[in-house]
Amino acid sequence: MTTASSSSSSAASPVAADPVVCRPVGIVRSRFTEATGMPIQTAGAPEETGRLDVFPEFAPGLRDIEGFDYLILVTHLHQCAHERLEVVPFLDNASHGVFATRAPARPNRLGLSIVKLTAVEGTTLHFSGNDMMDGTPVLDIKPYVPRFDVRETGRVGWFGAKLDQLPGIRSDDRMG
Ligand SMILES: C[S@@+](CC[C@H](N)C(=O)[O-])C[C@H]1O[C@@H](n2cnc3c(N)ncnc32)[C@H](O)[C@@H]1O
Numbered sequence: 001m002t003t004a005s006s007s008s009s010s011a012a013s014p015v016a017a018d019p020v021v022c023r024p025v026g027i028v029r030s031r032f033t034e035a036t037g038m039p040i041q042t043a044g045a046p047e048e049t050g051r052l053d054v055f056p057e058f059a060p061g062l063r064d065i066e067g068f069d070y071l072i073l074v075t076h077l078h079q080c081a082h083e084r085l086e087v088v089p090f091l092d093n094a095s096h097g098v099f100a101t102r103a104p105a106r107p108n109r110l111g112l113s114i115v116k117l118t119a120v121e122g123t124t125l126h127f128s129g130n131d132m133m134d135g136t137p138v139l140d141i142k143p144y145v146p147r148f149d150v151r152e153t154g155r156v157g158w159f160g161a162k163l164d165q166l167p168g169i170r171s172d173d174r175m176g
Pocket residue numbers: 035036038039040041042076077078079080090102103104110111112113114131132133135136137170171172
């Protein structure tokens with residue numbers, strides 16, 4: 001295991017605390033214009049559609065994307081006003097450490113949404129399964145590959161039986 005003290009670094013090398021600057025590769029277009037009253041996970045709203053307008057300069061990066069059923073979108077939940085370390089998540093009434101949740105009010109406000117790719121039209125990716133507000137910046141797109149991304153487990157911490165509520169549950173204003 002590498003520890004902070006044993007790893008080599010120079011003044012020119014990034015260290016863990018340095019800010020990281022990212023640029024969006026595209027923008028989500030969605031019918032949701034407010035963070036309240038919308039799906040909390042794409043798996044809970046497979047019927048909700050949206051599209052990702054990828055910026056033209058990233059077009060070459062889309063080659064072969066039509067060969068995948070699902071994509072992983074790494075998003076910036078840009079309208080989230082707060083970064084919290086402890087939150088009461090949408091699926092619970094009790095507080096948890098934010099890294100034990102999928103709450104948007106988290107350090108760096110990064111989201112991860114798995115969407116079903118339904119059509120590719122130039123640099124526009126149409127998808128179903130949507131938990132993203134209109135205008136959400138997308139920082140990266142990755143193909144969903146079950147062999148890489150699925151682990152069979154029933155050990156899901158505090159989520160437990162609360163996951164049964166997922167299809168009906170919608171966000172409220174608690175992250176505001
Ligand atoms: C619980 S987060 C989950 C996001 C992602 N699926 C994840 O697990 O990282 C989804 C919620 O974030 C909020 N949200 C979605 N897009 C947002 C945005 N661009 N800015 C701020 N909040 C957003 C909405 O309240 C939505 O219900």
